Amino acid sequence: MNKTINDYDILEIKEIISETDTIKTFIFDYEMEGERIPSPGQFVMIWNFRGEVGEKPMSISIIDIENNRIGITVKKVGNFTEKLHSLSVGDKLGIRGPYGRGFDFTEIENKDIIAIGGGVGMAPIAAFTYYAKEKGANVDLVSASVTKDELLFEDKMEDSGINVFTCTDDGTCGFKGFATHRVIDLLKTNSYDMAVVCGPELMMKGIFDLLEEKSIPAQYSMERYMKCALGICGQCCLDTKGWRVCIEGPVFSYEELKQIDEFGKYHRDASGIKNEF
Numbered sequence: 001m002n003k004t005i006n007d008y009d010i011l012e013i014k015e016i017i018s019e020t021d022t023i024k025t026f027i028f029d030y031e032m033e034g035e036r037i038p039s040p041g042q043f044v045m046i047w048n049f050r051g052e053v054g055e056k057p058m059s060i061s062i063i064d065i066e067n068n069r070i071g072i073t074v075k076k077v078g079n080f081t082e083k084l085h086s087l088s089v090g091d092k093l094g095i096r097g098p099y100g101r102g103f104d105f106t107e108i109e110n111k112d113i114i115a116i117g118g119g120v121g122m123a124p125i126a127a128f129t130y131y132a133k134e135k136g137a138n139v140d141l142v143s144a145s146v147t148k149d150e151l152l153f154e155d156k157m158e159d160s161g162i163n164v165f166t167c168t169d170d171g172t173c174g175f176k177g178f179a180t181h182r183v184i185d186l187l188k189t190n191s192y193d194m195a196v197v198c199g200p201e202l203m204m205k206g207i208f209d210l211l212e213e214k215s216i217p218a219q220y221s222m223e224r225y226m227k228c229a230l231g232i233c234g235q236c237c238l239d240t241k242g243w244r245v246c247i248e249g250p251v252f253s254y255e256e257l258k259q260i261d262e263f264g265k266y267h268r269d270a271s272g273i274k275n276e277f
Helices: 079-085 119-134 154-159 179-187 201-213
Strands: 009-018 023-029 043-047 056-064 069-075 092-099 112-118 138-145 163-168 194-198 218-221 251-253 266-268 274-276
Touching: 023 056, 023 079, 023 092, 043 069, 056 119, 069 079, 069 119, 112 119, 112 179, 112 201, 119 138, 119 154, 119 194, 119 218, 138 154, 138 179, 154 163, 163 179, 179 201, 194 201, 201 218
Parallel strands: 112 138, 112 194, 138 163, 194 218
Antiparallel strands: 009 023, 009 092, 023 069, 043 056, 043 092, 056 069, 218 251, 266 274
16 A cells, blocks of 8 residues: 555654764655655654654655665754664664645756755755756855855755855854855845745844845745644734745745745744744
């Protein structure tokens, strides 16, 4: 019987890559067919059944259709992710998905694209960038982090022929500043047909304003607290449209994002209480 995206796969960890001191990539064999073939920008729900209750959404950073493998890139930020980081090759996790709406790849061949990732927001951006490059797009990638040691996928991207422009808060990569500063610098000499963005929401709001001024159409990957990933619980609904990040998102277009009142202002915790950025 064919599996659906709502069935759990109990998958063995085939490889673990320590990207930085706080970020690891976990790679699994994953049978891809039909709706189970991930699209860049989608996510999966991860269940660590070794003493951890519940599950968490994780962006897909690697989509290797030829070898039937996927990867998730996880930053250690709390109890759930700390336990994930303690796992080893050969351990198993429950995975269901993929879910959500990914990036729109309509007519990207030969287009000039700027892809912008902040911190672990580079995970879906990496999946997008590889795919766009394979489709013949010219991609400039802005990769931002707090310090050089936290930059993600820089060497892999450059080896794939992608133009990488790094920036760090402390200047240890050579360019001191935020992603917005790096984008401002690039827009002085370059023009783009489209943009894709993922990272801390305040970073994305700054990028949104810059791209709006230049009339560059963009897509933004949003993050919200998710429980079911099926659009049932309403936990990830956005004010005031009521769009569910797990269904209508996580990727939203520029035109859609303009209609989301909470963008760049606040998000809600597990109990629904507003938390300002």
